[in-house]
Amino acid sequence: MTKIAFTINGKQVSSDVEGRTLLVDLIRDELKLTGTHVGCDTSQCGCCTIQLDGDMVKSCAMLAAQADGANIVTIEGLADGDKLHAVQQAFTECHGLQCGFCTPGMIMASVGILKANPNPSDEEIVKGLEGNLCRCTGYVNIIKSVKRAAELMKV
Amino acid sequence: MYAFEYLRAGSLAEAGDLLSKNPEAKILAGGQTFIPTLKARLAQPTHVVDVARIKDLAGITVTADAVTIGAMTRHVEVGNSAEVRKAIPALAALALEIGDQQVRNRGTLGGSVANNDPAADYPSAVLALGATIITTSREIAADDFFQGMFATALAEGEIIKAIRFPIPKRAAYSKFHHPASGYAMAGAFVADTAKGVRVAITGAGASGVFRWSDAEAALAKSFAAAALAGLKVDDSNCIADLHAGSDYRAHLAAVMTKRAVQKITG
Structure with a gap:
């Protein structure tokens, strides 16, 4: 077992983990933050995307032990109390979801896109979302949502 | 994933030491290929040596x-x-x-x-x-x-x-x-x-x-x-x-x- 400690959504946590424990399993099963989803478990769908030290990563393609000392934000940590994050607000306004399963990952990936590029074109949004799959194929409204979020973030 | 022990090397010397002590160990860098490989049980190391934080690298x-x-x-x-x-x-x-x-x-x-x-x-x-x-x-x-x-x-x-x-x-x-x-x-x-x-x-x-x-x-x-x-x-x-x-x-x-x-x- 490996003793690890990290910050998640502003809270300091520590845990004893097996070497093979995936970060996403620690987040969901032990910390009960079930907004981060497991869609494919083969690091293709991006539903498990979280922010680690400022960068969007797939938490199913990381060992929990690799996150020792990190600062993590999950979908639960985006909103400020009752005030939704601009990307969450935009997905709501533009109906950027259908079944909603991929949405936490889509929103986290979109936060990453807008962090690197506050004014992305449609093409840049599509490229930025390459690591996320929506099996409802609701991409048109997802792209709209990211554009709307860019507007909201400028205000 | 098969069970393995996770080891983090703080220096190249330590990584070398961990690898020579554990002949069935594998090196972990960013893990974007290796972790999916482990999940698919295509590799079965006894130890995984994480070298990602070594400053010399x-x-x-x-x-x-x-x-x-x-x-x-x-x-x-x-x-x-x-x-x-x-x-x-x-x-x-x-x-x-x-x-x-x-x-x-x-x-x-x-x-x-x-x-x-x-x-x-x-x-x-x-x-x-x-x-x-x-x-x-x-x-x-x-x-x-x-x-x-x-x-x-x-x-x-x-x-x-x-x-x-x-x-x-x-x-x-x-x-x-x-x-x-x-x-x-x-x-x-x-x-x-x-x-x-x-x-x-x-x-x-x-x-x-x-x-x-x-x-x-x-x-x-x-x-x-x-x-x-x-x-x-x-x-x-x-x-x-x-x-x-x-x-x-x-x-x-x-x-x-x-x-x-x-x-x-x-």
Whole structure:
């Protein structure tokens, strides 16, 4: 077992983990933050995307032990109390979801896109979302949502 | 995933020590290939030695004639480095075409090159630019390093410290993305270097990355896409799988080479 400690959504946590424990399993099963989803478990769908030290990563393609000392934000940590994050607000306004399963990952990936590029074109949004799959194929409204979020973030 | 013990090395000396004490240990870098491999139970190490935080393996240094990149430098860092973009723009552009943003935020140069996946992007840049792989025990020329699919000149316990890329006169990379995985169905890195024109093809070869010598000879005579007209990549040693046959991959490799040349000549 490996003793690890990290910050998640502003809270300091520590845990004893097996070497093979995936970060996403620690987040969901032990910390009960079930907004981060497991869609494919083969690091293709991006539903498990979280922010680690400022960068969007797939938490199913990381060992929990690799996150020792990190600062993590999950979908639960985006909103400020009752005030939704601009990307969450935009997905709501533009109906950027259908079944909603991929949405936490889509929103986290979109936060990453807008962090690197506050004014992305449609093409840049599509490229930025390459690591996320929506099996409802609701991409048109997802792209709209990211554009709307860019507007909201400028205000 | 089979059970294993996770060990984090704080220094190269410690990593070497952990690897020699545990003969069935494997090195973990960014993990973007290795962790899915472990999850699929395609590897069963007793120990996993995480080298990602070793300070000696980080950083980018640019001199007048070369760019040296630490093995644990992530793709996003190479792609966004103002220095790399200035010295070898094709290398920075290649880094930003790997996988997706999440993969680029974790995956490393050293991990990609040590793994030598036949469809990985970096090996083509390493080979075409005639880079040197600097390891814990020696320096290895790119031409001697890649030894077939997933095979390299690295010995047991030998760790890539950095890769030194000579700055070419001009270079470009062109890749046909697999629409689902993002891996190269075929990718061509064309470099006009002090030692002549070098063309490296990834994604297509059944023995991994290879140099396309016919294209190199043609481009040495006339550096233009037209010089490649009629030239064909030998498909007898190209990958055939459910995504594409070997003849199609050979064809794509030639098209990607032309596109790379066109990127350079405009």
